[in-house]
Amino acid sequence: MKNFNELPASIKNEVKNLLKIYDKCFVAYENAAYHVSPSIAITASYAVDHKVIGTYTAKEIYTAEERIINYVESFHEFPIQYKGKRDYRWLNSLAWGSKVKMENGNLVNA
Incomplete structure (x- = not known):
């Protein structure tokens, strides 16, 4: 898992915005782009560069x-x-x- 502070600024902002309404969110990297979502899906195949970057919780980010x-x-x-x-x-x-x-x-x- 990548430390929250190591994420690009735009992805950190997406994570923070999502964690305003959800308790947890997931960050993945695939097809040369980061993806932030409140849930994660398992698929039959993944891109060659697919990585799960981390799971972040509202308790970790906000007081x-x-x-x-x-x-x-x-x-x-x-x-x-x-x-x-x-x-x-x-x-x-x-x-x-x-x-x-x-x-x-x-x-x-x-």
Whole structure:
């Protein structure tokens, strides 16, 4: 498995974006290109240059606080592990693409 920091910058960004909504993702190299996906498929044949680069998890890449922020930004719901104030009026007012941050243990607009 290749260390996350050894991946090309564009692939690291793809992995980070995918891990905002999935717990795990896979990176493979085939036909002179990297492929990032939330699942891996077994096929009957592979390209000559096929390599599994690695499996990366959200816990490895993001802190617990960042995972809560990613969850709220992606799903507009409070995750179970969130211990701050649950303001559903604020949550429902979020537009898709809104950014949030953690302030004193509570989620607020960024």
